[in-house]
Amino acid sequence: MSDNERTGPAADDELSLPKATVQKLISEMMPGDIVCAKDTRDLLIDCCVEFIHLIASEANEICEKETKKTIAGEHVISALQTLGFEDYVEEVDEVYKEHKKQQKDRDKRSTRLENSGISEEELLRQQELLFEKSRLKFEAQNQ
Structure with missing residues (x-):
C-alpha cells in the first residue's frame, strides 16, 4: 500500500494539522464579526495537508533526480517553481534563509556551551x- 492509499483513523491522525492552531490562524485572518464553521476549518486543514503532500512529493522527486538522500530547502523551492507556485518562492526563500541563520546561531551557542568545560x-x-536568588529578591520586594 502506497502513502497515497492509507486509510482508517491512523491515517487521519497521521496526516493532519493541530485544529486549535489552525483555528487561531483563521481567527487572526478574519474580521472580528466573521466566524469560521468547523467544517470549513476541517476543509482548510485538508487543503493544507494536500498542499504539503504535493510540495513534499515534488521535492522528493527533485531530490532523487539529484541522487540525494535528504530533501533540502532548495528542493522545496524548486518544487514550488516546478508546480507553478512561483509567487511563493521569494517569501519561502527569505524564511529559509532566516531559518538557516537561526540554526547557525543556535549551533554557535551550543558549541560555546560544550566548550565551556562546565558539566551539565x-x-x-x-x-x-540563580532561581533561589531571584525568589529571595522577589519575596523581599513584596514584603
Missing part, C-alpha cells in the same frame, strides 16, 4: 542558585 550537573546547580 554544575550548570543545573548554578541555575538553581
Whole structure:
C-alpha cells in the first residue's frame, strides 16, 4: 500500500494539522464579526495537508533526480517553481534563509556551551542558585 492509499483513523491522525492552531490562524485572518464553521476549518486543514503532500512529493522527486538522500530547502523551492507556485518562492526563500541563520546561531551557542568545560550537573546547580536568588529578591520586594 502506497502513502497515497492509507486509510482508517491512523491515517487521519497521521496526516493532519493541530485544529486549535489552525483555528487561531483563521481567527487572526478574519474580521472580528466573521466566524469560521468547523467544517470549513476541517476543509482548510485538508487543503493544507494536500498542499504539503504535493510540495513534499515534488521535492522528493527533485531530490532523487539529484541522487540525494535528504530533501533540502532548495528542493522545496524548486518544487514550488516546478508546480507553478512561483509567487511563493521569494517569501519561502527569505524564511529559509532566516531559518538557516537561526540554526547557525543556535549551533554557535551550543558549541560555546560544550566548550565551556562546565558539566551539565554544575550548570543545573548554578541555575538553581540563580532561581533561589531571584525568589529571595522577589519575596523581599513584596514584603
